[in-house]
Amino acid sequence: MKTRIVALSIVCIMAAILSLLRMYDRRYLSSEESVRELMYFPRAEAVRAVSAGNELLVADYLWLRMIQYYAYHMRRDRNYEYLYPIIDKLTDLDPKFVYPYTFGALLLVHDARDSINSLRLLEKGRALNPQEWRFPYMKGFILYVFLRRWEEAAREFLSSAELPGAIPGAKRFAAFIYRRLGQREVSRAMWQEIYDTSPNPFERQVAKFYLDRIEVEETIERLQKAAEMFFKKYGRWPQRLEDLRDSALVERLPAQDPLGGRYYWSVEEHKVKSSGRSSP
């Protein structure tokens, strides 16, 4: 009898503790709250002084928190207010950890639409690791693809190519940009490089999205040209895309676009369009 009462008490107390913790999680433990706490994270010098030589491990912890913070907001509100401060703190602690700079810069410019901090992060990485080719390379990439500052991008690719270990693509991209400013092939080659070499599945997913988008843009351009030829030939716009095939202006029509939608003719705007998704 006594044993039963003790056992029952233990179970009741454990259940009470669990429900208290669940209540705490629901009320206080959001990614936002826990990351906001990181804003009070001590300066790198102080962490170094008290971490008993484990500052790299503390930086790893911040890296894992950053990924969770990013994933949490990507699924909910796409508000990445604390993304830059977290990466800044983690790179203060581990200045040679290259990946948070380059991946963080990509997330900042692509998801947070914060090109200033994206470039600032890469500049910080370059100042602390002057022999690392990835910083000017990523800066060139961001300048070319997102900001369309092509001449600056070409300069960054060139300076990346001069550093030890740089991929041959860096010089090639600079040459492409200088020769054919604004061409789609350069962008495709860059995304392809990331798709082929990134160890990060999410980064590869983003690269795949942009590769598909380039393909969609090219198809739309080809079909639009055919529609204009149709107009010249018949003096009226087509009513649907099939008219282009029926009049032998295109050999065949694509079944669907690689972004999960389909191509269609907008009768009102006289334009070929795609209903595929607009973000990765």
Added chain:
Amino acid sequence: MKRIIAIAHNTFKETVRDRILYGLLIFALLLLPGSRLVIPLSIGQEVKIMKDFGFAAISLFGLMIAVVVGTSLVHKELDKRTIYVLVAKPVRRWELLIGKYVGLMATLLLAFVVMALVMAATVITLGGRVDRLLWLTILGLYLQLMAVTAVAIFFSTLASPALSAVFTICLFIVGTAADQLRLFAERMPGDLVKAMVKAASYMVPNLHLCNFRTEAVYGLPVEGQRILLMLLYIFLYTLLILLLSSVILEKKDLK
């Protein structure tokens, strides 16, 4: 020399039988491969995080073994009065101290070898490379504990095991940031405070000298001269602390 070896041998046998040592070692061995559970969240940085985690775990558990066992070694002999049996024999007190130290370092070496092999196996299973720098870093961690164990024994000749453990852990933390302490000293107001902090930074063991974690994780070169400097410094520092401990033990009234 024979007497020191005999005491070291006995200390080794005594400490490897210690249940606390097994507890710590089993926990460390579970933790090292267990870290793989967290690692998938690191998107592409598995090997780096595993190395950081492995070095931290080896350092932490090594420190715990050194502190828990080291601070009680001499005190246990005094507390149980078994030291009377020993000093009645033709054994000098300093020989007893050195023997105990050597025995404990042999135990730590065994624990380090086991932990290092488990860490190396975990790194390999993640597709990482086990190179010279990884072993050098683990050697650096062991050398840190050579100095820290001497400090633990030094404190155990003066205070209770609990107090000695607190002092040793504090000194370990300050020692790993000895170079930071010197940098802080430069910013201190007043020449006297500056000089005092600077002097303190030279007195604590400079354990940062033995830290090659960044080099191991990022494959950076390490100068042979730095390794030599580390070996010489740790040897001299340990010798000094053991010498001071011997002097204290010699002068201790055991009645």
